[in-house]
Amino acid sequence: MHLDIQHIIYLLSSVTFILGLKMLSNAKTAKNGNSLAAVGMIAAMITAIVFQEGAVSSLVYGLIFAAIALGTVVGWLTAKRVQMTKMPELVSLFNGMGGACAALIGLVEFHHYVGDSMSISVILAGMVIGSVSFTGSMIAWAKLNGKIKNAIRFPKYNILNTIILIGLFVYAAWMVWTGTGSEMHLYVLFAAALGYGILFVLPIGGADMPVVISLLNSFTGLAAAFGGFLYGNQVMLTGGILVGSAGTLLTLVMCKAMNRPLFNVIFGAFGAGTTAASEAGPQGNVKEVGPSDLAVQLNYSKKVIIVPGYGLAVAQAQHVIKELETILEERGVEVSYAIHPVAGRMPGHMNVLLAESNVEYDKLKEMDDINPEFAQTDVVLVVGANDVVNPAAKTDPSSPIYGMPILDVENAKACIVNKRSMKPGYAGIENELFFRDKTQMLFGDAKKVLSELVAELKALD
Amino acid sequence: MNDLIEFFTINKEMIFIVILMIFVGVEVIGKVPAVLHTPLMSGANAIHGVVVVGAILLMLNTQPDNYLALGLGTVAVFLGTLNVVGGFVVTDRMLEMFKKKK
Known part of the structure; x- marks a missing residue:
């Protein structure tokens, strides 16, 4: 009877994961979907503890509760305190923790299943994938953080990398084949998998990190599913496979939005091998504009489009930009925001940031919708x-x-670009837009110059 | 070959689940707008934290005198919980931002 209830709860948890994920793909239901999946997760964790058969020492219970309590406090505080701009790297960090968890399970369980080649295959697969996901996520985290x-x-x-990958596979297969119980081989495989994770992500450019994180996310899902297979635990299996499958699709969807095939992300050299081209890139004079002149220009515009980028996020300028929008709207200027699919560091990142400063959802226009509007726009403000x-x-x-789809800001009557300096962007390439006749540069930290701009606008009244 | 057939026979329910969940995963994500990619990824990230259940099972089946296994298991439960709690809370915060607009 006990066991039946356990399975019913696992089944319900699996359903909450599926429904939760489904609801997460719709703006209206997303928040409830997330909560629903969280409830299912808590239920699954409690079930695993409560329905354990046989005697378990109080030491073990103590350690489990201590680990859960500590993990909850640390996870909660980190997630609550992180600035919204730092969010993508935090997702990567948490993903790495899940991968490490799966790797540790494999490391410990190996001894218990020596001689059972099927179980050993499952254990090694989970351990290798978990380890790759762990170190890979850590590198992705460091890259987004600017540490690398x-x-x-x-x-x-x-x-x-390909040789190491094949090597990992062959080594693991050999371990299964020989049925070795040697710890030395286990640790060598573990270390090699950790190393591969590092080498896998290290060559990939920062601009492609969102795709990589999404891919590693589905890896961790797969590692969790292998754990589920090992324990015959359905909720781990469903949760893991669900994320593995959905994560893979999400990765492909993101690649499509950036017009970068997955193969190029992993094997391609983004921003490398073209250094020669960029050195010979566009040169010429740039026109500079100050906040006071720009204020006048904006004041007499009819239609202004703001193009926010990661620089805005870094400078924490999302609240100032909202202030600017409010002032301009009061003067009868039509303001909207053009959101590129990969604006910021992750798809949707910019929407989250602007929503934080109360920018109306309807004002955020997606690329395909707003591109035809640039021609009727007086001023485009690229921040x-x-x-x-x-x-x-x-x-x-x-x-x-x-080949990457871009926002056609060059079609507008005037284009103001706010940057801190003339340094190239994340992809490491020059931008000839800055040298165009219609373009004026507004140098300085986004928050600082936009505040000055708002002050100038107020003074104009 | 016999091994494989045996493997399939023993685990056929699990294999069914795997195959079906692959399709469910693809279906569920279907037509998601780019705006929601980040929260969705973050939510999926929290869900694979279910691996913590494995870490808990590992602990429960470990002998109390196997200190190495207990130590590693405790770390695994901690990391898994971090993944679950952090994942869900950060997703909730992201979605909070969307909701405020009304």
Whole structure:
């Protein structure tokens, strides 16, 4: 009877995961979907503890509760305190923790199943995938954080990585085949998997990190599913496979939004091998504009489109930009925001940031909807965005971002670009937009210059 | 070959679940707007934290005198919980931002 209830709860938990994920893909139901899945998760965790058969020492219970309590407090506080701009790297961090958890399970369980080749295969697969996901996520975290600045590539890194990957597979297969119970082999495999995770993500450019995190996310799901297979635990299996499958699709959808095939993300050199081209890139004079002149220009415009980018997020300028919007609207200027699918560091990241500062949802326009509007726009204000407005994506087949859909800001009557300096954007390439006749540069920290701009606008009244 | 057939026979329910869940996962994500990619990824991230259940089962089946296994298991439960709690809370915070607009 006990066991039946256990399975019913696991079944219900699985259903909450499916429904939760379904609801998460719709803006209206997303929040409830997340809560629903959370409830299912708590139920699954309690069930696992309560319905354990046989005697369990109080030491074990104590350790479990202590670990859960500590994990809850640390997880809760970290998630509550993180700035919204730092959110993508936090997701990566949490993903890595799940991967590490799966890897540790494999590390411990290995001894208990020596001789059972099927179980050993499942254990090793879970351990290897979990380890790769762990170190890979840590590197992705460090990259988004700015701790690792550039893509680091060893000579022939593609071949090297492929050899290591095949090596991992062969080594694990050999361990299963020989039925070895040797700890040495287990630890060598563990270390090699950790190493592969690092080498796998290290050469990938920062702009592609969202895709990588999504991919590693589905890896961790897969690792969890292998754990479910090992324990014959359905809720781990359903949850893991669900995320593995949905995560893979999400990865592909993201790739499509960026017009970058997954293969190119993993094996391609984004921003590398084109350094020669960028050095010979567009040169010329840039026109500068100050806040006071710009204030006048904006004051007499009819239609203004703001293009926010990661620079806005870094400068925490989302509240100032809302203030600017309010003032302009009061003066009868029509203001909307053009959101590139990969604005910020992750798809949807910019929407979250702007929503935080109460920008109305309807004012955030997606790329395909707003592109035809630029021609009727008086002023486009590009704040901390660069690659997503780079015309080279359309005109220069040698450019690494060639083919990526961009916002057609060049069609507007005037284009103001706010940047801290003339340094190239995340993809590491020059932007000829800055040298165009219609373009004026507004140099400085986004929050600072936009505050000045707002002050100037107020003074104009 | 016999091993494989045996494996399938023993685990056929599990294999059914795997195959069906792959399709469910694809169906569920279907037509998600780009705006929701980040919260969705974050939510999925929290859900794979279900691996913590495995860590709990591991602990429950470990002998109290196997200190290495207990130590690693405790760390695994901690990390898994971190994944679950952090994942759900951060997703909730993201979605909170969307809701405020009304």
